[in-house]
Amino acid sequence: SQQGEEDPQALSIQEGENATMNCSYKTSINNLQWYRQNSGRGLVHLILIRSNEREKHSGRLRVTLDTSKKSSSLLITASRAADTASYFCATDVGGTSGSRLTFGEGTQLTVNP
Amino acid sequence: NAGVMQNPRHLVRRRGQEARLRCSPMKGHSHVYWYRQLPEEGLKFMVYLQKENIIDESGMPKERFSAEFPKEGPSILRIQQVVRGDSAAYFCASQRYNSPLHFGNGTRLTVT
Numbered sequence: 001s002q003q004g005e006e007d008p009q010a011l012s013i014q015e016g017e018n019a020t021m022n023c024s025y026k027t028s029i030n031n032l033q034w035y036r037q038n039s040g041r042g043l044v045h046l047i048l049i050r051s052n053e054r055e056k057h058s059g060r061l062r063v064t065l066d067t068s069k070k071s072s073s074l075l076i077t078a079s080r081a082a083d084t085a086s087y088f089c090a091t092d093v094g095g096t097s098g099s100r101l102t103f104g105e106g107t108q109l110t111v112n113p
Numbered sequence: 114n115a116g117v118m119q120n121p122r123h124l125v126r127r128r129g130q131e132a133r134l135r136c137s138p139m140k141g142h143s144h145v146y147w148y149r150q151l152p153e154e155g156l157k158f159m160v161y162l163q164k165e166n167i168i169d170e171s172g173m174p175k176e177r178f179s180a181e182f183p184k185e186g187p188s189i190l191r192i193q194q195v196v197r198g199d200s201a202a203y204f205c206a207s208q209r210y211n212s213p214l215h216f217g218n219g220t221r222l223t224v225t
Contacts, residue, residue, distance in 0.1 A: 033213065042117070042204055042216035043156070088155055099208055100146070100169060103155035 006089060006104040014112050019076045021107040023089030024069075030094030032065055033101065034074050037086045046074075046087075079111045115139070117207050118187075119217035126195045126224050134190040134220045138207030145188045146214060147173075147180060150202045159203075162188060195224045 007022045023032070031050045035043040049056045049065045049072065056063045062075040076083055086108050090101040118137040126132050138145050143164050148156035158172040162182035173180065177195075182188040192199055202221050206214035 035216075040218075042119075042218045043206075043214075045213040045215070048213055090156075099144075099211070099214055100158050100161055101156075101214065102158065103148075105153075105155045 006087070006107045008107060009105070010108045010110070012110040012112065013079060015079060015081055017079055017111075019079050019083070019109055019111070021074045021087050021089075021109070023072045023074070023104055025072075025089075025091045025102075025104075026070065027091075027093060029067075029091045031092045032063075032072050033090045033092065034061075034063060034072075035088045035090060035103075037088065037106070039085075043088065076109075079109075081111050081113045083111050084109060117205055117215050117217035119203075119205050119220050121220060122218065123221050124223070126222065128196055128224060129194050132192040132195050132199070132222055132224075134192075134203050134205075134222070135187045136190070136205030136207075136217060137187040138205075139215050142207035142209050142215070144208040144210065145182050146206045146208070147188075147190050148204045148206065150204060150219070152201075156204060159190075192222075195222070197224050200224045 005024050031048050033048045034046045037043045047058050047063050049063050060077045065072045086106040088103050088106045090103045092099050120135050145162045147159040150156045160173045160180045161169040165184050177193045179191045200223050202219045204219045206216045208214050
């Protein structure tokens, strides 16, 4: 089954609320990354957290990583309608395959104005 | 600095035809990855290339699919004798060594 699995599959919130998405994975990783995909477009890199880090912030984004539970969460604070997109976690196991990433199925976030 | 450029954006092929998807990486990036995305699913790794070398093609079907990244010019993903199951969005990403991936907007292949 998938290395990365996001939860929930879909999330609908009002503008100004916070959105939390979770990701679980199965094997040891070098780092975990979160990407956003707007409909019909490519993926945009949001944030990378290394296996020896527990929390990272970037603007309104906060990512946590718990390697003992093999899980990560992405928190978007004070959401905006423009945050509406699909969000994917991706794990990088490192090694000789460069940054070969294994993606989860994604969380579809809808932020209602 | 232009981003990763993929063309065409949309490609329609009849069963049995060949599909050629092109990807020009960002300037200065020598690593290229191809991923496939089926509707409502995440991206699945296909192949990782550096200039003139295939580093990891473990995600690519053994038959009908091939990829190259020549010394000059774009990376090409080639699908011979396409079947309906090949219909998907194909994304290319490029990277300078050990940095995050930069994705193109994809090529949507429809096989009729």
